[in-house]
Amino acid sequence: MTPPDALPLPDPARRSVLRAAGASLALAAAAGCDGAPAEFGSPLYAPARGADAGPRSYATVLDLDGFGRGVMVHTRGGHAIKIEGNPRHPASLGATDIFLESAVLGLHDPARSRRLRRDGQALRDAGVFTTFLAEQRAALAARGGEGFRLVTGPIASPTQRRLIAALLAQWPGARWHVHAPLADAAAGVMLPLPDFARVRCVLALGADPLGPGPAQLAWARQWAEARRAGREAGRLPALLVAETSPCLTGAKADRLLPLPPAGIAALARAVAAELGVAAAAGATHPEARGLAAALRAAGPEALVLAGRGLPVEVHLLAQAMNAALGVELPAIPDPRAAPEAGTLAELAAEIDRVTHLLILDANPVFDAPADLDFSALLRRVPHSVHLGVQVDETALSCAWHLPLRHPLESWGDSRAFDGTAALRQPATRPLVEQAVAAEVVLARLAGIPGDDQALLRETWRAGWGEADFEARWLAALEEGVVADSAPAPQALRNDADMPTPAPVPQGLVAVFAPDPNLWDGRFASEAWLQELPRQLGQVAWGQAVLVAPQDARAAGLTDGAEVEIFISGRTLRAPMLVMPGQAPGAVTLPLGGGRRAAGGVPAGIGLDAYRLREAANPWVAEGVTLRATSGAAWEARLPDQAMAGDAPRVRRLAPGEAVPPLPPTRSLYPDWTYPGAAWGMAIDLDTCIGCNACVVACQAENNTPVVGPEEAARGRMMHWLRVDRVPTGPEEAPSVDFQPVPCMHCEKAPCEVVCPVNATVHDHEGLNLMVYPRCIGTRTCSNNCPYKVRKFNWAGYAREAGAVPVRNPDVPVRPRGVIEKCTYCQHRIKGAQDSARQEGRALRDGEIVTACQSACPTRAIHFGDINDPDSDVSRAKAEARNYALLGNLDTRPRTTYLARLVPGA
Amino acid sequence: MSEFSTRPVSDTPLRSDFGWRFAFAVAGAGFLTLLLAYAVVALLLQGTVLWGTNIPFVWGFDLINYVWWIGIANAASLFAVVLVLRKHGLRTSVNRFAEAAALAAVAAAAIYPILHLGRPWLFYWTFPYPATFQVWPNFRSTLVWDFWGIMSHVVVTGLFWYTGLIPDLGTMRDRAAAKGRRGVARIYGVVALGWRGSVRHWARHQAAYRIVAAMVLPMLVSAQTIVALEFATTLVPEWHQARVPLHIVATGIPSGLGVVLALAALLRGGLGLGHYIDDEDMHLLGKLTAAAALACGYVYAEGLLVALLEDQVTRQAIAARAFGAYAGLYWGGAVLVVLVPQLLWLPALRLRAIWVVPIGIGAAAGVWLDRFSLVTGGLLRDHLPRVGPLYAPTVPEWTLLAGSVGLFALLMLAFARFVPVVSMYETRHEESEADVP
């Protein structure tokens, strides 16, 4: 394979991630004064009508894979500072994920594209491009758009689809190509809409409904509700998972089968045969009988799902099994589906006929399959234009690059995974002067006048009619969803012919998978996500090839070593991780890393698996060999949290069982009393899916700095909240628990006693306070904290440019040399108390929502006043599942956990 | 009695030329002390980011070296005090520089608790003064105990050294005057506080000296114990043991004795003081060091055996320290502190600097390894699994250590240069008593 094209980028110097333009600092400073500036006042903006979102929140929608998720954007002084979920939006339900949380970071990224570029060089004067566009448009119009090609990602936006349709109608010779590196053709054009809340047994064949994706928040909420109902009814839903590489759904599985893709297909056939699917008759698998029995017991309340990257056969078998079980699975046509659009491979085939190429918010130079060699193709196109928020690899390879407006600065619309439409409104004025909206560019090419707001209104005026347009427009903006816009679900049709099973590949296969933090690579420029330890593997600032323990032993490879991967003539060097639970015979190559131009993030973080991917078989590559190299891998990695022989830190109970009480301890000291409120937290480990949303939400809320790859490798990450991964059981198929660990706010806090200067003390409501100005940095408190939740500012991280690009003015930024830790979002407590006092009423339960609690898709985090026996948190703590982590130390933590329920535990 | 018996001692500081070896030593120590200054300035400008520390290994060389230097200081002081209180003959020859070594070690130790802070310039907040915050120190904190401990350690060790030095400073004044060096005589005269050798003064001086010596004894035990309590009062399983103070106090002794022994051998050779630090003294010192090392062997064995009686977490923690990632430090310490000094039971070895100096320094290095093992290896097994990578010292930390060794050496060289290295009045006293038939 040829090495990736050299790009005119500076070498990644030490701590380069933080060395970025200082514009963000000015922004952050300005965020200190409240009140929206007058020049973009209420006519433009419709403050959210949502529950407790406050007067300066705006409902809008952000896309992932072309599907919208509704959010509330909290602003201060006109600046977007925090993303919260929109409870009214079906793809959010009030929760967020790590991608949504990091949107404010992308908005304020000092390294985002600010200038028009020609051949990679920034231009001051945007006029050249206007002239160029006018000339080329005239030339194209003359020949009916012949030679013009548009490349976009998957699009469900009604307005963008309307404009593209208008463009294609105007220029019959033009063509649209959709490039979606994570799209799976085998899944078909009908989107199933399972309701996990009503399901009693799920068989996930390589599917990861609890893992990241456009529907994760909804499905995880439904699953959590099913768990809650099941706990109350004493009948827990069963989750049976066959997966190739460990994912979040597998971690919550009752039965986990690590299998390579061909093994999953064989299992699917055998289970289908057991369930009486004619097309699969005769297939057998040792596990099939048990799985089929469990499914059959649930009957119509069962569900079989097939996941990304599996052969069409498995998807069809899943449908057939659902049909055999009597499952009524509603489905809608994929709103992103565009039969008129071609693929990137088709574009490649016709490249010599292309004179004009407009690449809209896509990065094919980076994420196109390697055998297309897209950057070489691009050089053969006379006029190429790229629109993007970042100066990415494609921006630098195209003749022209235009800065695109960030979704938080522009108007638009979107459809959710269930088809519900939502309007996108700017939450802030455009931060980049030259940036344009994608809709405006499409409209200009199509010869339609108007700005992005006008174009959006035009779309919906056509849909709603004139009569009550303004009322519906305002309602849609205020609520963040367009009422009754979801298409009616249809029954999933199952008329395709069952293909013959593919031959089982010999030797090792490689499975490509989206990276849980970087996704397809578009989030590689978000430092929060780079520094977030991945749920499985605990790697930050890097990626690794995942290898099963059996395969690693057989090949003599050691954990953390660098390996060279050979796939059909292409090679890649990458660190290797021995991953318990990885299917033997398959290695997993995470996509999205190794970006050569990812804004302020140093180049080359992670591995660029797209270099090994082929257009023909994008998900599974056969004939893989691994070879150890002499090089040493470098990455920041946290140790796994397994430990034998301890009192279990994550308790597992059988349904109906109670946590055994600790032997009573008698403190030598009299108890302090907390006569007013007493804040406490309960975290439900039964519903925690380890999605890390709380970690990023905490980082965004509390101005937690990013420390960069070098410091992270030294173990100096600053997260106030971490999610520990606790594997148990055999290495081949471990059962994994996730345990979020914030400050426990111990009543008998060991950290406070050892502080020489009273920098950490208790307040009258039992909060364990950290007084930053008083801290002299002895770090003794961290030594004495058995939970290790205290973080130390080894350097003045927060004051390094780019470390805290967006700043919450309610939370102080900590200087060098002081300890910091979770405060239970004390500023939110004080804020709620203040508004209750101003309104002359008592504080309501649930009025105070911590950042982590607000983000949680499964509502696993309960917070409130434990002195009030009727509060949500008191009821949670009253459950028999409630226990304190390291309760034997008698530190009396205010944060407690609810045990995970496992049948037969 | 022999006339002018202490002249070589008193005239040594009055020599104008100390020879190239002394100049070379001063240059070396001065260079290392400059390194210390460099390391301190770099630390103040950039912060603890320069070190290899992290969560959970929040302490590295800062605390390792602090505990180590305090151990040396304590053992050297303890040795001097016991000699004074028992009026042992050896005191005349080694007391003075044992005290000086203790003082220099305390000075080297005292820089660490300040520099280890995240914000060293605020160290005085541990002192109860009425600050604008209106908050006082937290007197429950071991670190506040430690603040008092270090302060008392510096002051009391200094008092002990100075009290014994006053009459000899009078001698220096008179010798300098006799040699016509009035300026030098004036300086010695001021610091001698006008000592004129009145027998009344002697009576009260001797009482005061012995009282200060007696005070040093509990001060040493409590100061060293307070340092140990910084570990023992935490919830860290390996540290949270009642035996930690005993271990720290006991293993400090061979390191301090080892340093005194090595210095004695060097002074005998370097300054030609063989008459004052005679063979008998070397034998006694050597045997003491070997005996102290033997006692440490008991402490080490007890530390491992006690693990059998502990609860599971503590047992695993002790095993992790002795056999985990930092096992080399633990066993290296045990070998250098316990086993190697046993060679000093061989009389022939005790008189040969080439053996004595490495063994003595080795004992000190062994205790340093033991402190390293405590501060890092003790954290390997906590109540929850470790959240960060292992600790390894960085170049700035080594620089700081080298710098503190330089400071110690420079103070010792200054001591040899400016004050009599042997207690002259004690020597005279001893010799006058020896004259009595």
Next chain:
Amino acid sequence: MTRPGPIGVIATFDDPDAMVAALRAAREAGWRRLDAYAPFPVPEAAALLGVNGARVAWIALAAGLFGAVLAYGTQWWLSVQAYPINIGGRPLHALPAFLPATTIVGILWAAAGALLGMLALNRLPRLHHPVFAAPGFGRASEDRFFVCLFTGDPGLGAWEARHLLNRHQPLSVAELEA
């Protein structure tokens, strides 16, 4: 103008025993204002002059107790009275935790009390004293022993002193001028 008479007579000995003998004779002869100087402690001589270290010990004890009470009182007052605050749910008055500082501050005061008490009782520092003018007194810090009889009491003048000291074979006898 007449010079004042000598304030004392000082004799040099090369042996502590001779010094003690001269001292004893002077005490028996009724001398009250006298002193002896030696390069090392001579407890017999101090006993003859009626001096011992007991007062130093009492001063050290008092200082130590005062320091300990001060330390404990400070900790108690500042923690319980001046700024009571909930620290880790522990009681405000933390007796065991206050003891280490109490002990060590008590020791600090006792040691300082011993040195300062000794200096105060010895009326030191006093950089100038008439005996320094005595010929050869520089060797009082090396190998010579001196007895000085101060004149002024009735019937105990310079002549009597010289007469008494000369009986003990001094190396030399000299008069001290004021």
